[in-house]
Amino acid sequence: MSFHLHPRLAVDTSLIGDLELCRVLLMNDARYPWLILVPRRDDLREVHELSGADRLALMNESCHVAETLQGLFMPDKLNIGVLGNIVPQLHVHHIARFQTDPAWPGPVWGHSSAQPYPSEMRDRRVAQLRGAFGL
Amino acid sequence: MSFHLHPRLAVDTSLIGDLELCRVLLMNDARYPWLILVPRRDDLREVHELSGADRLALMNESCHVAETLQGLFMPDKLNIGVLGNIVPQLHVHHIARFQTDPAWPGPVWGHSSAQPYPSEMRDRRVAQLRGAFGL
Numbered sequence: 001m002s003f004h005l006h007p008r009l010a011v012d013t014s015l016i017g018d019l020e021l022c023r024v025l026l027m028n029d030a031r032y033p034w035l036i037l038v039p040r041r042d043d044l045r046e047v048h049e050l051s052g053a054d055r056l057a058l059m060n061e062s063c064h065v066a067e068t069l070q071g072l073f074m075p076d077k078l079n080i081g082v083l084g085n086i087v088p089q090l091h092v093h094h095i096a097r098f099q100t101d102p103a104w105p106g107p108v109w110g111h112s113s114a115q116p117y118p119s120e121m122r123d124r125r126v127a128q129l130r131g132a133f134g135l
Numbered sequence: 136m137s138f139h140l141h142p143r144l145a146v147d148t149s150l151i152g153d154l155e156l157c158r159v160l161l162m163n164d165a166r167y168p169w170l171i172l173v174p175r176r177d178d179l180r181e182v183h184e185l186s187g188a189d190r191l192a193l194m195n196e197s198c199h200v201a202e203t204l205q206g207l208f209m210p211d212k213l214n215i216g217v218l219g220n221i222v223p224q225l226h227v228h229h230i231a232r233f234q235t236d237p238a239w240p241g242p243v244w245g246h247s248s249a250q251p252y253p254s255e256m257r258d259r260r261v262a263q264l265r266g267a268f269g270l
Contacts, residue, residue: 063183
């Protein structure tokens with residue numbers, strides 16, 4: 001099945017790998033452990049446009065990602081969001097939030113510009129996440 | 136089964152009714168058609184803390200709410216969010232977004248203070264939504 005990642009998502013992230021339904025991407029912002037799930041289906045904008053089987057897969061993969069972030073980073077709270085007001089391709093943000101992070105207690109979206117990972121730190125984080133997901 | 140709505144959620148919303156899993160609340164902000172789903176389970180903060188059956192019910196009810204908002208209001212985009220950085224009780228925002236709304240294309244959370252519905256308009260909106268959900 002064909003799947004095309006929106007170029008804006010490609011530019012802003014590093015590839016972790018593919019789960020059964022979703023591509024897992026690391027947002028290139030060193031201030032927050034921030035993963036984006038993109039269902040590998042073309043031409044979708046909303047969760048409810050997924051088939052019944054894909055809805056269930058998305059819920060399961062979202063919970064798996066949430067539990068993994070919880071286990072690795074022990075955040076104070078997880079934030080999950082489907083916005084897509086700017087990038088229309090359906091994608092689901094998963095962000096580990098801390099009371100000490102710059103945007104707390106507000107949302108990270110629209111707060112301020114991303115602070116890219118230094119490249120060595122990004123490589124380590126990608127490797128850590130691939131290991132945690134077995135990808 | 137006991138269920139206690141967080142007082143902050145009670146103050147900020149009007150009751151639409153109960154689906155099988157979730158209480159449906161209308162956020163008292165006339166600028167956005169904005170529904171909040173609260174799984175009627177005590178002591179949960181994160182989606183992944185739900186049982187497998189409840190996760191599936193939440194996905195189904197979330198999609199039902201999204202489709203209902205889409206059908207009633209024909210928004211440019213739906214925004215769905217699980218934040219809970221301030222109100223710890225697990226709750227899921229569903230917001231019909233328009234390119235003409237005050238926060239577009241940013242998130243509504245943290246943008247500005249709510250503008251409460253005039254009471255007659257709120258009554259009409261509650262009745263409209265109860266009708267749409269058969270509640």
